[in-house]
Amino acid sequence: MVMNLGNKELWDELKFELGGMKLNKLEGVKDKKLLLGAGNRGADILFIGDDPDLYDDEELKVSLGTSGEFFMKLCDLADLSPEKYYITNLSKCVLKWRELTGNEREHMRDYLDMQIAIIKPKIIVSLGQEVTGILMGKEIKIPEVRGRIHSYFGGIKLIPTFDPSYVKRTRDASGRKAKPAIEFWNDLKMIKGEIEN
Numbered sequence: 001m002v003m004n005l006g007n008k009e010l011w012d013e014l015k016f017e018l019g020g021m022k023l024n025k026l027e028g029v030k031d032k033k034l035l036l037g038a039g040n041r042g043a044d045i046l047f048i049g050d051d052p053d054l055y056d057d058e059e060l061k062v063s064l065g066t067s068g069e070f071f072m073k074l075c076d077l078a079d080l081s082p083e084k085y086y087i088t089n090l091s092k093c094v095l096k097w098r099e100l101t102g103n104e105r106e107h108m109r110d111y112l113d114m115q116i117a118i119i120k121p122k123i124i125v126s127l128g129q130e131v132t133g134i135l136m137g138k139e140i141k142i143p144e145v146r147g148r149i150h151s152y153f154g155g156i157k158l159i160p161t162f163d164p165s166y167v168k169r170t171r172d173a174s175g176r177k178a179k180p181a182i183e184f185w186n187d188l189k190m191i192k193g194e195i196e197n
Helices: 005-019 067-077 102-119 129-136 164-174 179-196
Strands: 045-049 085-089 123-127 157-161
Touching: 005 102, 045 102, 045 129, 067 164, 067 179, 085 102, 123 129, 123 179, 129 157, 157 179, 164 179
Parallel strands: 045 085, 045 123, 123 157
Antiparallel strands: none
């Protein structure tokens, strides 16, 4: 799906605004770039994480051995090709959400809401407890909300699941039969099923 010109203009404006933002904790950090995300901006699936390793650039490039490489391999195995999704982080940079100031978080949440409005996904997949809590507007525990489809604004389906970096750590420590890895895989299959319906 190709974005129409109006959406491209909105996206370029959003990118420009983000590029002009200064984050306190990025001073002195080697990688200062701010990225809206990566993938197909017209996709039905929007993955939202809080992990700087999920993507290195807008073309879905990932570093070897990272949670991003692990995540993309699992998506490929679940037949969720990169054309089917867009992925973004809450903080849009190498920092995690909790490292941002309250004011910076407000700005980043505005950028995220604008991204959602422009992309118009059918499904938002929240990767991890922090992201899910922010989107649901309350404190949650992933095991209590994952495995089910929740409602988000505008009729969008919200599917919470584990943070890929957590899944990778538990799998590396316990093998591929680790419970979070099995449940994460089941969530990916559920997402694929929802897109096909």
